[in-house]
Amino acid sequence: MTDYAVELCNVTKVFSSGRGAKSEDVYAVKEMNLGIPRGQFFTLLGPSGCGKTTTLRLIAGFETPSSGEIFIQGKPMSKIPPNVRPVNTVFQNYALFPHMNVASNVAFGLAIKRVPRDEQKRIVKEALELVQLADMGKRMPSQLSGGQQQRVALARALVNKPAVLLLDEPLGALDLKLRKAMQIELKHIQEQVGITFVYVTHDQEEALTMSDFIALMSDGLILQLGDPATLYKKPANKFVADFIGESNFIRGTVDSITRKGTKLRVLDELVTVDAMEVNLAKGQAATFTIRPEKMMLKTKQPVSTEALSGTVQEVIYIGTDTRYIVTLQSGESVVVRVQNGCSPDVEQFSKGDLVKVVWLPEDARLLTD
Amino acid sequence: MNKHKIFSPGSIYFLLMCVLLYLPILLLIIFSFNDSTRLVFPLKGFTLQWYGKLYENRELLKALGNSLMIGFGSSLIATILGTMGAIAIVRFKLPGRSVFLAVSALPLVIPYVIFGVSLLILFNEVGIRLSAFAAGLAHVIISIPYALLIISSRLVGFPDNLEEAAMDLGASYWGALLKVTIPICSPALLAAFLLCFTISFDEYAIASFIVGTDATLPVYLFSQLRFPTRLPMVVALAAVLMIVTMAVMLFTEWLRRVGQSPAKKG
Numbered sequence: 001m002t003d004y005a006v007e008l009c010n011v012t013k014v015f016s017s018g019r020g021a022k023s024e025d026v027y028a029v030k031e032m033n034l035g036i037p038r039g040q041f042f043t044l045l046g047p048s049g050c051g052k053t054t055t056l057r058l059i060a061g062f063e064t065p066s067s068g069e070i071f072i073q074g075k076p077m078s079k080i081p082p083n084v085r086p087v088n089t090v091f092q093n094y095a096l097f098p099h100m101n102v103a104s105n106v107a108f109g110l111a112i113k114r115v116p117r118d119e120q121k122r123i124v125k126e127a128l129e130l131v132q133l134a135d136m137g138k139r140m141p142s143q144l145s146g147g148q149q150q151r152v153a154l155a156r157a158l159v160n161k162p163a164v165l166l167l168d169e170p171l172g173a174l175d176l177k178l179r180k181a182m183q184i185e186l187k188h189i190q191e192q193v194g195i196t197f198v199y200v201t202h203d204q205e206e207a208l209t210m211s212d213f214i215a216l217m218s219d220g221l222i223l224q225l226g227d228p229a230t231l232y233k234k235p236a237n238k239f240v241a242d243f244i245g246e247s248n249f250i251r252g253t254v255d256s257i258t259r260k261g262t263k264l265r266v267l268d269e270l271v272t273v274d275a276m277e278v279n280l281a282k283g284q285a286a287t288f289t290i291r292p293e294k295m296m297l298k299t300k301q302p303v304s305t306e307a308l309s310g311t312v313q314e315v316i317y318i319g320t321d322t323r324y325i326v327t328l329q330s331g332e333s334v335v336v337r338v339q340n341g342c343s344p345d346v347e348q349f350s351k352g353d354l355v356k357v358v359w360l361p362e363d364a365r366l367l368t369d
Numbered sequence: 370m371n372k373h374k375i376f377s378p379g380s381i382y383f384l385l386m387c388v389l390l391y392l393p394i395l396l397l398i399i400f401s402f403n404d405s406t407r408l409v410f411p412l413k414g415f416t417l418q419w420y421g422k423l424y425e426n427r428e429l430l431k432a433l434g435n436s437l438m439i440g441f442g443s444s445l446i447a448t449i450l451g452t453m454g455a456i457a458i459v460r461f462k463l464p465g466r467s468v469f470l471a472v473s474a475l476p477l478v479i480p481y482v483i484f485g486v487s488l489l490i491l492f493n494e495v496g497i498r499l500s501a502f503a504a505g506l507a508h509v510i511i512s513i514p515y516a517l518l519i520i521s522s523r524l525v526g527f528p529d530n531l532e533e534a535a536m537d538l539g540a541s542y543w544g545a546l547l548k549v550t551i552p553i554c555s556p557a558l559l560a561a562f563l564l565c566f567t568i569s570f571d572e573y574a575i576a577s578f579i580v581g582t583d584a585t586l587p588v589y590l591f592s593q594l595r596f597p598t599r600l601p602m603v604v605a606l607a608a609v610l611m612i613v614t615m616a617v618m619l620f621t622e623w624l625r626r627v628g629q630s631p632a633k634k635g
């Protein structure tokens with residue numbers, strides 16, 4: 001009927017901590033409505049404590065919603081225990097069974113379902129090949145590196161052919177290099193097996209790299225749902241803009257609203273910002289945002305750009321880019337990122353220079369707080 | 370090395386242990402091979418006759434049988450109940466947890482003589498015949514806290530999401546316990562069983578009140594002290610008990626460590 005692998009309808013989860021008069025209710029998930037499309041790599045992204053793990057545990061069935069209903073493949077899950085749900089989980093600490101070797105770990109779900117032995121062997125072999133651990137079946141989990149354990153956990157979940165695979169920060173314990181490699185690999189595996197992945201992370205870069213869709217959470221709420229490019233280019237509010245990538249925020253007051261856009265006054269200067277989706281009145285304070293790589297430094301403002309004047313405060317060379325920290329006349333600082341050795345019209349500046357910070361009108365966005 | 374280190378607290382403790390614990394045990398073993406009915410120096414000559422007499426003594430063999438049966442049965446039940454209690458305490462954050470723990474640990478501090486007398490009164494009232502069965506029941510109660518402590522310390526040592534992982538992969542709750550929790554705890558379970566067994570095997574005070582005619586080994590041993598000529602045989606018996614118990618305890622301690630170590634790694 002629907003094309004959602006998982007659907008959350010008005011799901012709320014309240015934890016009560018403490019007892020009696022000291023009891024305190026924590027709303028880990030608030031009135032969440034969320035559809036996770038079938039066959040996609042879906043990421044729940046958000047800062048620590050925002051309710052990502054809780055959402056995942058609700059889907060897996062380890063927690064029951066305080067109110068609302070969860071559907072998996074269109075079926076209500078409120079009366080279905082975790083062991084019967086068509087989902088499998090890759091736990092953050094892998095949760096491999098320490099008393100079983102790798103092959104038995106991977107075969108665990110199959111053994112429970114009483115799949116015949118030869119069949120089990122074949123499936124386990126395939127799964128271990130998929131995660132590139134073909135010759136490690138006889139090893140014990142304690143004899144594997146973190147990355148290898150992580151792959152075993154993945155294989156152990158995948159052999160059950162779940163409708164949905166839940167992954168709770170599975171790369172959290174790996175070093176940066178292995179992490180990057182595993183991100184690509186995980187994405188490939190997801191494409192190969194075609195199973196819906198629900199992936200939890202607090203790392204925005206990881207989310208952007210891997211996901212088809214991202215739900216950005218904060219405080220038990222979903223702030224924005226969309227594909228990575230949308231979240232990056234069209235953040236719905238200040239939190240999203242701040243959380244995903246690097247952003248400059250510039251405050252001003254509304255000077256006039258015309259069909260061409262909204263004119264904002266930043267101290268003595270006027271800039272025009274496209275403000276189609278935001279309702280503002282004249283005289284009201286407003287913030288707009290621009291990504292550091294969408295800004296340039298010039299001595300003179302080129303035509304058909306917007307600009308503000310400032311003073312170069314610091315020049316930081318980081319190989320591929322140079323980062324300029326510029327103090328605007330209003331006193332606010334902005335970061336400008338210029339790629340090195342690319343276009344010939346890039347001007348060089350040093351500390352103390354008076355500059356124009358310029359950008360194209362379409363790269364600025366007005367935000368609500 | 371420093372000479373004044375000889376009087377450090379550690380060495381005083383070690384000296385006391387040697388004099389008060391290991392010296393008597395050593396004497397016991399020496400006299401069990403001494404060819405005389407009197408336990409005094411100088412030694413008379415080497416003999417194995419006292420051990421031979423142990424082996425020929427029907428009453429003693431029957432007492433041994435009782436002790437083994439009571440020990441085996443009570444420690445098996447205590448281990449099972451202790452496991453269930455440990456899972457309840459460690460895995461479920463129940464409200465009355467601390468009360469439950471205090472109640473379970475109570476047998477640790479009640480003097481066995483008093484417990485024996487009160488059980489005697491209770492069993493008489495309820496109509497349970499004084500027997501090996503009654504003693505076994507009592508030993509279950511005094512062993513449970515030890516089983517509970519050993520097993521719960523193991524349960525604390527491994528993450529509870531292993532059980533969740535098993536259920537996530539399709540196992541029922543009981544399936545997860547059976548296939549994951551119990552196997553991982555198995556060294557601790559065996560350790561608990563053996564410790565309970567030695568407790569039951571050595572226990573005299575309670576058993577003396579309620580075994581009735583089914584004397585256990587310690588009860589039999591005590592009853593034989595009245596006969597001076599049998600003293601060397603009692604000494605030989607005591608030496609055997611001591612060595613078996615110590616061997617079991619060492620093995621238990623080793624098991625407990627083996628069971629604990631994988632948790633530290635991961």
Ligand SMILES: Nc1ncnc2c1ncn2[C@@H]1O[C@H](COP(=O)(O)OP(=O)(O)OP(=O)(O)O)[C@@H](O)[C@H]1O
Pocket residue numbers: 015016017026027028046047048049050051052053054055202
């Ligand atoms: N069992 C629980 N009892 C009480 N409060 C809980 C429980 N589990 C989670 N919480 C609370 O719910 C909120 C959300 O927790 P959750 O674990 O879902 O966060 P998270 O987004 O996964 O964070 P992290 O990135 O740190 O893992 C937190 O405030 C947390 O303290």
Ligand SMILES: [Mg+2]
Pocket residue numbers: 052053054168
């Ligand atoms: Mg979490």
